[in-house]
Every structure is written in structure tokens, then in C-alpha cells.
Amino acid sequence: MNTNKLFQMQKALDSYIERHHQLENDDLFDRKLLALLVEIGELANETRCFKFWSVKPAAETEVILEEFVDGVHFILSLGIECGFDDMESILPGTSTETEATRQLLAIYDSVQKFRNSRSRDSYLELFQGYIKLAQLLGLNDTQIEQAYIAKNEVNYQRQRSGY
Numbered sequence: 001m002n003t004n005k006l007f008q009m010q011k012a013l014d015s016y017i018e019r020h021h022q023l024e025n026d027d028l029f030d031r032k033l034l035a036l037l038v039e040i041g042e043l044a045n046e047t048r049c050f051k052f053w054s055v056k057p058a059a060e061t062e063v064i065l066e067e068f069v070d071g072v073h074f075i076l077s078l079g080i081e082c083g084f085d086d087m088e089s090i091l092p093g094t095s096t097e098t099e100a101t102r103q104l105l106a107i108y109d110s111v112q113k114f115r116n117s118r119s120r121d122s123y124l125e126l127f128q129g130y131i132k133l134a135q136l137l138g139l140n141d142t143q144i145e146q147a148y149i150a151k152n153e154v155n156y157q158r159q160r161s162g163y
Helices: 003-020 029-047 061-082 100-117 120-136 141-160
Strands: none
Touching (some): 003 061, 003 141, 029 061, 061 120, 061 141
16 A cells, blocks of 8 residues: 555645635644544444344445545544654554454554554554554455545545535
8 A cells, every 4th residue: 555645645635625614723633533533433333343232244345445444534634634644654553453343442542542642653553553454354455545545536526515
């Protein structure tokens, strides 16, 4: 996955949104963090990995991929906000988790750790943990990059149409 390319695309989208909504001077860090947490929850809901009480299967891979990529948008945006957009590639973290439920919980923890520290190390831990989740969900770098590019364009279209 060409992380540098995704950072550049996200930077352009963020700038567009901030100009369009007159947010250039606003601190959006906490709002972006909350948005990320919401997206992670939506992803968890589609995977159904925690729904021990239900026999309904997970959503189609395309739906899970789209939800995953929504989280990537906010992770990239947070990295840009903190000046960490110079990372050329992100490898999966060293987490030993083998199930999505536990990895999702670890990601929630990473989000809070990043919120408290705003450090490069905690950001990297968050991003790597998210990529590890992709592996656990059966998603690969090519799928993620292609889905990100497609969703980025959808996000521009939404902005242009008054979303």
C-alpha cells in the first residue's frame, strides 16, 4: 500500500473540507478522533465478530472493506494533523491477537493512548494495529488502497452535493 500517496490524497480532501466549511483555524483533533471511534464501531458491527448471540454472518467483504477504509481516512487525517504524514508505508503491528474482537479492543485502547500523547510512536501503534486488523479480516493492501481511492472520490462528490 502506497501510504505516501494516501496521505497526499487525504491532505487534499481535508483541505477541501476545511475550506468548504470554513474550518481552517479550528482544532479538529478531538472531532476526528471521535469520528474514528465511530467508524471503528461501524466496522465492528459489520464484521459481527463480537455478536456471540447471533448466527447471522458477517457482511459481504465489500461492505467490511468500505467500513475499514472509512477508518483509514480518519487515521490518515489525524496523522496529517499531527505532522506524521511522512510515513511511506505502514506494516502490520506486532500484536499477537488472532481474533478481530480483541484486535478491535486493542485499537480502541490505541486511540485513547494516541489522544493522550499525540506522539509519533502512539500514532504508529494505532495505524499498525489497524493494519493488523485488516489482515485478521482477510483484507490486503491492494484492496485497501483501491477502496480508499474510490471512497476518497465519493467523499469529494458528497462535499460537492451538500452532504
